[in-house]
Structure formats: structure tokens, C-alpha cells
Amino acid sequence: MGRKAKKAIDINKWKAWREQGDRQAEIDLIEQYLPLVNYVAARLSIGLPGTVDRDDLVSFGRFGLLDALKKFDYTRGLQFETYAMWRIRGSMIDGLREVDIIPRSVRDKAKKIEEAYTVLEQQNLRSASDDEISEYLGMSVEELHRTFQEISFASVLSLDEPIQDDEDQKHSRQSIIVDERAEKPETALHKDQQKEILGEAIYRLPPKEKNVVTLFYYEECSLTEIAEIMGLSASRISQLHSKAIFRLRGALSRAKESLLKE
Template sequence: MTRLNHQDKAKEFDKWILWKQEGDKDAELDLITRFLPLVTKVANKLAIGLPNTVDKDDLISFGRFGLLDALQKFDYTRGLQFETYAMWRIRGAMIDGLRENDWIPRTVRDKAKKIEEAYIYLEQKNMRTPTDSEVCEYLGLTEKELQQVLFDTSLASMVSIDESVGDEDEQKTARHTYLVDELTPRPEMIAESNNMKEVLSKTIDKLPEKERLVVSLFYFEELTLSEIAEVMNLSPSRISQLHSKAIFRLRSSLTRWKSQLM
């Protein structure tokens, strides 16, 4: 999508007003048409790390529902960037759609859970990020087997931004509320969010160099896994493995941080 100049932004804002305040269906259709390419953009990026059995057309179909949901829930009066908000919603809808249609086999989910538990246990036991050899020894795997499991669980390591988080006895909160300021946050929410960002920042800094670079290029520079593979001169499958390991390490740090709050 091309960048808008000041005049185009004003026109787009007028369309939000026409639709949200006056119910103009033509304005709604214009907005849908304008932002529809976001769905294909997200689908292309997400499909890189998925098995060939996943049809990109299915991703696009799921993503369209995410776009419509984003359009309905977006508060245009806050002056936020719709594209950023929508892309998280679209990606979440695609992952939710894959999960609901059983794209991830139970065995793959089980493997992902065991690896995540291994990272959490070893992180807490050794008070540092575990090495691949330590994880392999704990799980009784060879390093080659671990790399294959990480590749197989690349989708399972992704999370939906609309998935509820929190303990069963706590009020559930969608993940995207940590990313998009839909409501004015309370002071304690700001403090918790800042602490979480600090934990993630420190954990990312401590990641092995290649994993840290993958996280930076994927989440901050918004490169696809294939583009990262070219930059790092590695195969896309290897990049997917590095991404999975980084996510498991980040999760283990957040779990330890949460346990210290209790």
C-alpha cells in the first residue's frame, strides 16, 4: 500500500466519519477496498513459515474476516494508524482459522508444549537461557531431532492476538490489548505493560546472535522469513527453527517474570 499525503489522509478520515457517524455504505466499501491488500500482504508473510499443505487462499479467506472485524472495532477518533492495528487483527484471524480447522496435528501441539516446558524448566533451574544441548539432554533428543521438532512446530509457536490470556480465576484479556490502546489504560496497566516490555527487551538482548537478528528483522523490520533467509544466507527452514527457539525463550522469561509477581 502506498503512503498517503496529508490531503489523502484527510479524505480517508472523512470516509471514516461518513461510515461510522452517518452509516454511509459507499464509504464503508471504499475503506474495505482500500485496506483489502493488507490481507494478501499478511498472508504472504505468514505462509512462508507454514507447511505446503496450507493453502494461501484459505489464509486470505480467514484474513478477510479479520479485516472486517478490525474495521468494525477501530476507533478512528484516536488518531492511530489503522494499518498497524489491522495487520495484527488479520494475522490473528488467520492463525485462529488454521487452529479451528485442525491444521496443526495434536502430535505437533504436544511436541511444542514439551519444548516450551523444557525451556521454562531449564530457565528457572539454571537462571539463564538454556543451550540447545541442554534442551536436547532434558528431552532425550538429538540436536537434529530438536531442529526438526522446532520446524514442525513453527505454526504452534505463533500466538493469536485475540486469544485470551490470564489465569482461570482472573479476568481474561485479549493479547491485542497490550499492543493497541483501545481504552485509556489504568496506571497499574501502564506499569505492568512497561515491566513486560522491559523483560522482553532484556531477554531479546540475551538471545543468541542469530535468534536476536531473526526477531529484529521479523518483528521490527517486518521482513518475511524468506527475505531474512537471504539476508542471513540461511535456508527458510533454518530461519523458522531460529524463530521458534526465540519464541520459546521469550515465553519462558515471561513465565518466570509472572511467577515472581505472585
């Protein structure tokens, strides 16, 4: 069956469900797109600790799929799969946040490291090295690296971007830098200012960190895929990702402080 013919059949199902209340058409659509939930769960679980049950992700994701089906505007001729995967992933992230699987101790470590990057990079007007960060925190470089490993999952989860309602709208990349549990820089910074600040901050990242940010958030590669592309271990990619996020958060924090002083 050709793509055009399949698309026509899909539209007929949407019409039958939405316009005629055909329950079987709704069930057919759910069954047709249900594999997307397993696909997203498989990709997301790569960056999560082993304590996270894949079945829980699938359960959270099904709610996202149902939400996507209800909100998708099939009359606009857009690709449902792309829209649904963002909704499914967002539902999984929300579910993990609700069960709060990130220990308080990990959050505390992340906050201290973020503070170190903010202070040192503001003070030196350049990227802080691992030696400088470890000295500021009073720990060895090896301990710092172990801490990056511990908080790498927290960075991916707590910084994940919200899902947009409009399926053809570009997802806001700067929103991933905002920690929802902390005071939000956007309360003092306009979105255009955030974009400009983050654009400059990403440009100034060390090359490897910049590559990780680009591949993870713009090319949507998994951490494992990035490791293969860059020829590094997955644990090293996690470290680079965490460091990049702390630098970007620091850039937003410094800009907010500067604005509040004016």
C-alpha cells in the same frame, strides 16, 4: 493526485458512511482497502505449512477488515492501513486457531522442549546448548533440529500477539510469549514485571536468536526476509525463532515460580 487530496477524499468517504449512513461510501472503503487482506495473507502464509489454504486466510482476513472499518476512529487523523493490517492478521490467526491445524503430537513435543529449556537454564544459570537439550530429552541433536522444524509453525501461530482496540496503542510484545493453552504467567506477574523479565531475557539470548526476535517481532520482517538479511536458510531461521521463544517462555515460568514461592 497528491497525498493530501487523497486523504481528504478518504475522510469524506468516512464521514458519508459514518455520519450519513451512505452505503455506497461504505462499499467504496471496503473495495479500497480490500487489497490489504491479500497483502497480509501473502506475508503470513510464508511461515505456514503448505496445507494451509491461502483462500482460507483471505476469508478470515476479510472479517478482520470489516471489524477494522467499524472500529477505526477516522477523526483522529491516524493511518488506517496500519491499524487494519493488525486487525486482519489477528483475524487470520484466530481463524487458524479455531480450525486447530496444529497436531496434538506437535504440541506435546513443544511442551517437552519448553520444559527442558526451563529446567536446564534455571539449573545452569545460562543458555542451554542443543547438546544439553537433546541429552535431557533423550534424542539426537539431528532429531532435535527436526523437531524444531515441526514446531516452528506452532511457535509463530500459538504465540502471536492479540490485537489492541486502540489503534495508536503500542502492541504488547511480551504477549507473544504466552501460550494461550497453558496456565498464564501473567496471572502471577504484573505487566511491568513481565516487561522487565522479558527485556533481560531477550538481552541474554544468543546473538543469532536475539536478531531473529528483533527482526520478526519489532521490525515485522517475514522469516524469509530474515533469512536473506542474516544469510541463513529459512529452516535455520525457524529453528532459531523456536529456540528463542522457548528460552523466553522459560524465563517467565521461572519468574512465576519464584514469585509463588515468596
